[in-house]
Amino acid sequence: MEDVKARGCIRKIQSSEEDQLDLIRGPWTVEEDFKLINYIAVHGEGRWNSLARCAGLKRTGKSCRLRWLNYLRPDIRRGNITLEEQLLILELHSRWGNRWSKIAQHLPGRTDNEIKNYWRTRVQKHAKQLKCDVNSKQFKDTVRYLWMPRLVERIQAASASATTATDTGTAQMSLRRDVIGNEYAAQQVTPSYTPENSSTATVASSDSFETQVSPVSDLTNCTYNNGFHVSNNSNPDYGFQGSSQVDYSDLSDNYYDHRGGIGMDYQTSNYQPLLDGCDLSDNLLSADYFLFLQQQFNFNM
DNA sequence: AACGGTCACAACCGCAAGCAC
DNA sequence: CGTGCTTGCGGTTGTGACCGT
Numbered sequence: 001m002e003d004v005k006a007r008g009c010i011r012k013i014q015s016s017e018e019d020q021l022d023l024i025r026g027p028w029t030v031e032e033d034f035k036l037i038n039y040i041a042v043h044g045e046g047r048w049n050s051l052a053r054c055a056g057l058k059r060t061g062k063s064c065r066l067r068w069l070n071y072l073r074p075d076i077r078r079g080n081i082t083l084e085e086q087l088l089i090l091e092l093h094s095r096w097g098n099r100w101s102k103i104a105q106h107l108p109g110r111t112d113n114e115i116k117n118y119w120r121t122r123v124q125k126h127a128k129q130l131k132c133d134v135n136s137k138q139f140k141d142t143v144r145y146l147w148m149p150r151l152v153e154r155i156q157a158a159s160a161s162a163t164t165a166t167d168t169g170t171a172q173m174s175l176r177r178d179v180i181g182n183e184y185a186a187q188q189v190t191p192s193y194t195p196e197n198s199s200t201a202t203v204a205s206s207d208s209f210e211t212q213v214s215p216v217s218d219l220t221n222c223t224y225n226n227g228f229h230v231s232n233n234s235n236p237d238y239g240f241q242g243s244s245q246v247d248y249s250d251l252s253d254n255y256y257d258h259r260g261g262i263g264m265d266y267q268t269s270n271y272q273p274l275l276d277g278c279d280l281s282d283n284l285l286s287a288d289y290f291l292f293l294q295q296q297f298n299f300n301m
Numbered sequence: 302a303a304c305g306g307t308c309a310c311a312a313c314c315g316c317a318a319g320c321a322c
Numbered sequence: 323c324g325t326g327c328t329t330g331c332g333g334t335t336g337t338g339a340c341c342g343t
Contacts, residue, residue, distance in 0.1 A: 027311075027337085049328070065329075066312065101331060116332075117310055125308090306342085313335075320328080 024058045028067055032057060036064055037072055070111045077109025081118050083158065087151040089115055090123075090143050 039055035048061030100112035
């Protein structure tokens, strides 16, 4: 009964405060961030509306929650999306669609917002360049048979060069542009982004290039230099419209580079159902490929 | 140097589910 | 059971930095 009273009281206070407070919107200030961090450090997170009030923040609970989860949390991982992460995002998105939070659960330190932004700014950009819908079979096949195998190649190449390199310190830390000039933010970024957890940071950066994309009919039967052979495209009409010049800058450079070999064996004969309980058509990976993912991420589905 | 276009990302919005009362 | 609050999610927008002309 007292709770009811209390709730009613809070509601009154809440509405009157909202009237008076004229809540702040837009970018957070350093001072606000410190208030939020300090309050959570003492009281923990949750009950965001009351947290916002008690912390003296003229923000909605929603805004506080978002700021904490997407930016201030200590385990947030900064820097470019690595090749491994790109691969994982492509794979998980192919299975789950725009379930960003679910995808984010498999990328430690990455937020759903970050992954969503990545998808929209990078992946959808490429779909646009191909003049096809990001949800079309055409685009999904492109991801499946081109981008992902190529990403695997690059990851393999990167890890191979990493093992030969004696200087592990070459992993470059890539701060977000908006962090530059923001000293307190830079302090947050540094500790969580180490060579250990971003071994491919150097190759994951945007290395701009232009790639010749073959007519799509070629995609129905081609063999990659890593042995990944594509021959099971069932759509005979599968073809890109318009320009064949596509910029795959950060997703995978040398997209159609058939030189050299990584030594991976992705034969179509290995192209099997991957995961229990999944629609077969949604399975992008061979068993080898899955093993590879597991090795890369300690990945458990 | 100025300008416009593009990119990347933080932040907001609306909606829905879950929960307590 | 209805109501209101909290939380979480996905979509969208705003904005500063960068880049090409």
